[in-house]
Amino acid sequence: MHIAQVDAYLRRLGIEPPAWPTAPTADVLLDLHLRHLRQVPFENLSVHLGEEIVLEEKRLLDKVVGARRGGFCYELNGAFGALLAELGFGVTLLAARVHG
Template identity: 55%
Template sequence: MFDAGRYLERIGAWPDASLAALHRAHLESVPFENLDIHLGRPIRLDVDSLFDKIVARRRGGFCYELNGLFSRLLASRGYAVTPLSAQVASEQKNGTFGPEFDHLTLQVEDGGERWLVDVGFGDGFLEPLRLDDRGVQTRCGHDFRLVPEGERLILWRDLGAGWEAQYSLSLVPRALGDFTGMCHYHQTAPDSFFTQKRLCTRATPSGRVTLKEGALVLTQGQEKQEVPVEEEARARALAEHFGIQL
């Protein structure tokens, strides 16, 4: 059963925390990970299953799970929350995007403004973006833009060597159940990014920690260290850096 108090404890946030504080606390506490897919464990999008996994068992998840449950926490704090569908930019960087419902993100109303909230994109923005702002928005030292394209918005990020599209966003209101089909696809399709390799990553106050296939990547500011991790050492790395015990 959903318990907002336990959820806030899970992410280390006070009950009166701001939207930005909740967003950042979540990203620094709950990892983006696809480990259940590689263990053959089905991912369910009902709130009880999500709460049990992310809060009770202190696991992470991918966008449908993380933003799906975070939307419930925000609603419990009095925010007006609307799930939105996004199409993720192709890994080939050729200007194409995935299908509708490829990614779940959130529109949240706070202080008379609409905000783009996303705790399920891995290495994304650490604090919410103004959904109706078309200029450069700097969050924790990184620059982002929301650029109109037809009836959609393209989220761009400045990676230092130039701007790169992250995803194409539709502002049509959705429901969590609308994402069930693509959630199943990403768990089972051989060409899904999530079935091809294991990943666990979490923001830290000074950067990011990522466990990928064969290596642990520690980022602090502009410094990045990659340490080889043998298969038999993965469980120890998951426990030490993410608090995960499979």
């Protein structure tokens, strides 16, 4: 992810650069997480519109940041994980599913 993409993502979350976090602390993580929950909606419109679902970082950022859309769990977690990693957080993406 380039610095311009980080800045655009942070703007999407309501943070105007250069006032973006520089240290990966628990308080910064909490703030980013709450902002993400409030600004980037869960949505599954792509499924209903027959759009191709691609979980590559560039496509996720294009959708969530560039197109200012939301996404479903894998899309949102992938995009947010990329942002967090770029900001210096340790990120491990895990797969899960609903039981039953």
